[in-house]
Amino acid sequence: MARDSILRIEGRIANHDRVFDGAIEIDTVTGLITHVGECTGKTDLDTAGCIVFPGFGDLHIHARDDVSGTQRYKEDFSTISAASIHGGVTHVADMPNNPVAPVDDARYAEKEKLTTASAVHVTLYAGIGPDTSPLARHVPYKAFMGPSVGDLFFASQQQLENVIANYRGKNVSFHCEDPEILRDSKGAPTHEQRRPARAEITATAFALYLIEKYELIGKLCHYSTGEGLKLIAEAKSRGVRVTAEATPHHLFFDDTMLTDENRLLLQMNPPLRSPADRLALIEALRSGLVDYIATDHAPHTLEEKATGVSGVPLLDTYGAFATWLMSRHSFTAQDIARVCAYNPGCFVKEFMPAAFGEGYGVIGPEYVGSLTVLDLNTPWPVRREEMKTKCAWSPFEGFTFPGRVRHTILQGSVYGTV
Numbered sequence: 066m067a068r069d070s071i072l073r074i075e076g077r078i079a080n081h082d083r084v085f086d087g088a089i090e091i092d093t094v095t096g097l098i099t100h101v102g103e104c105t106g107k108t109d110l111d112t113a114g115c116i117v118f119p120g121f122g123d124l125h126i127h128a129r130d131d132v133s134g135t136q137r138y139k140e141d142f143s144t145i146s147a148a149s150i151h152g153g154v155t156h157v158a159d160m161p162n163n164p165v166a167p168v169d170d171a172r173y174a175e176k177e178k179l180t181t182a183s184a185v186h187v188t189l190y191a192g193i194g195p196d197t198s199p200l201a202r203h204v205p206y207k208a209f210m211g212p213s214v215g216d217l218f219f220a221s222q223q224q225l226e227n228v229i230a231n232y233r234g235k236n237v238s239f240h241c242e243d244p245e246i247l248r249d250s251k252g253a254p255t256h257e258q259r260r261p262a263r264a265e266i267t268a269t270a271f272a273l274y275l276i277e278k279y280e281l282i283g284k285l286c287h288y289s290t291g292e293g294l295k296l297i298a299e300a301k302s303r304g305v306r307v308t309a310e311a312t313p314h315h316l317f318f319d320d321t322m323l324t325d326e327n328r329l330l331l332q333m334n335p336p337l338r339s340p341a342d343r344l345a346l347i348e349a350l351r352s353g354l355v356d357y358i359a360t361d362h363a364p365h366t367l368e369e370k371a372t373g374v375s376g377v378p379l380l381d382t383y384g385a386f387a388t389w390l391m392s393r394h395s396f397t398a399q400d401i402a403r404v405c406a407y408n409p410g411c412f413v414k415e416f417m418p419a420a421f422g423e424g425y426g427v428i429g430p431e432y433v434g435s436l437t438v439l440d441l442n443t444p445w446p447v448r449r450e451e452m453k454t455k456c457a458w459s460p461f462e463g464f465t466f467p468g469r470v471r472h473t474i475l476q477g478s479v480y481g482t483v
């Protein structure tokens with residue numbers, strides 16, 4: 066190293082607003098970037114053939130870890146950290162549908178203690194359920210509108226509104242599937258038909274109404290329908306404070322790809338949609354209508370998947386998936402910096418401890434010195450035995466991504482060098 070406590074990295078750098086050749090200096094004691102300047106030929110890390118991004122952030126994961134410990138057989142905060150680093154993800158936000166759900170200050174603090182097992186920074190959502198009220202501390206919230214995995218959900222729109230009325234002005238993420246339409250569709254033959262597109266579209270309209278009426282900072286999770294995107298566009302154009310996530314699975318797979326062999330493995334909520342929905346989602350992500358790539362990482366075991374449990378594990382492949390968007394769908398490095406780093410960084414900034422400076426999402430002075438280095442030219446075949454998630458499989462097994470994660474840097478410490 067050039068100086069004891071400085072990590073110096075030169076290379077091709079991509080922020081959301083520009084791409085340039087430069088040098089980044091990170092103070093390994095504070096973990097913050099101290100300087101971004103000209104290249105001089107002195108670097109502590111070889112980044113040839115790579116692009117250096119601000120550390121990627123995944124705003125929607127299920128680490129499944131809580132004080133009950135009953136789901137640690139499939140993931141915990143230490144394995145979620147390993148899978149994140151493997152996937153180039155430098156901070157995550159964890160969902161609250163645990164057996165002991167973080168729905169009040171005491172339970173939130175208990176769960177937060179467990180996150181120290183993760184080298185990757187973890188932001189926790191607090192749950193909103195039929196009997197909850199806001200926490201004393203400033204946290205993001207998650208509302209499951211209808212039943213999915215766990216017990217935090219509502220039976221009707223009216224029940225949800227009665228509770229949301231107490232959360233005025235808060236940061237609330239919504240899982241948009243209308244409970245009454247799900248109930249009416251229960252007898253349909255396939256998972257896709259039991260959770261139809263209109264369940265998401267109806268719930269989206271209602272979530273947008275709640276966000277506007279109660280002046281929430283709203284986020285719509287794992288968005289999947291082209292028709293619903295129009296409602297989001299219309300709301301955004303009226304100045305409603307709403308953002309939206311898209312998952313790798315809804316961007317990569319559609320319902321025409323389902324077979325008898327993969328149908329249970331590729332079961333998730335909301336389900337895979339049509340090719341037209343998938344392409345609309347890709348365009349919305351590129352245009353800025355959809356704001357984040359968030360995985361909805363759901364680490365269920367293969368035995369559980371065989372019984373029809375919904376959700377797929379996607380943290381290990383987060384960075385490689387970004388190289389697919391660049392190669393297959395012509396996303397620019399700036400597009401990737403925006404949807405994988407800048408927008409997620411903006412979302413979590415208000416919940417960050419003061420020691421995190423300007424927070425995540427930009428390569429610039431006083432921002433967190435966490436970086437994701439993508440090698441765009443080394444294809445990466447996804448193999449089960451390489452996965453770091455404890456559930457030990459990937460929906461991308463057998464697929465070769467066009468590039469891969471070369472290094473993940475967390476607050477000035479280099480991980481995952483290959």
Ligand SMILES: [Zn+2]
Nearest residue numbers: 125127160361
């Ligand atoms: Zn989820």
